Amino acid sequence: MIKDPFPEDLPGYVLGALDHAKNSGIENHLAECRKCRWELEQFNAVVYLLAKSMPAEAPDAGLRQKVIAGVVAAAGS
């Protein structure tokens, strides 16, 4: 079996902390390796849960309408 070259770098990749040259190597590998894709999915979930662990900030009340207006304007143009 060919040794998997990338699992060591997956945590750094998920955090966006690798240099760009490495990213494309990992992305090529992920396209072919189901095991690493599953690991990637798990690490993505870890990063998401890290975000959920923090105290949430309530956005300004007007932001909802700004977001809606922005998307509708872009869709109509």
Add this chain to the structure above:
Amino acid sequence: MDYSILDDADLLRIISELGKGDASGMKLDDAIGELFDRFGRLVYSIAARMVRDQDTAEEITQDVFLRACQRADSYKPGIAGAGSWMAGITRHRAIDELRRRSVRPEFISIDWPDDIGVDFIPGMPAMDDPQKSAEEHLESRALRELIQTLPREQRRAIGLAFFGAYSQVEIAALLNEPLGTIKSRIRVGLRRLRDLMIQNEFIPKHPPD
């Protein structure tokens, strides 16, 4: 139509369809409003923690929702669902923003709130969002307890990458440590967190069949 009854994947699919077709009516408004009600706080909170100013966090939030709606047809439900997808778009956008800046925050960790302080964004409330449900509060607390079990150095390295958008090379320079040490802290720390989250049933151990 009552969009609140849809699951996240169906909501995103409908947004994708509405965005391509007749977008002039009220339907798209309502669907986006529903998406915002589900993920607006999450997106804004991540952006605010990373860029640390309210105006830029709002700008990023608007941009993230625009991108999400434009790419809604590429969404594939994974184990962490649409929240994880939205969080990913937010982090990418905020990383781009931070990397354009010449000065970035240096004192960041991933434990809350003692290490980092919650009052670092002027004008923003220091308390956790009171609108959060009891369940969300419990979930956050349980996650924080897991994170606290990591050694401080690992939390710091992960925090600098996560919230400061620093690369591993930059973290090594900032902390004056060998690159290999930083890579190892991030790798070991994130794997440890994954294993703890599996043990505590936040994420599944095996892929669905």
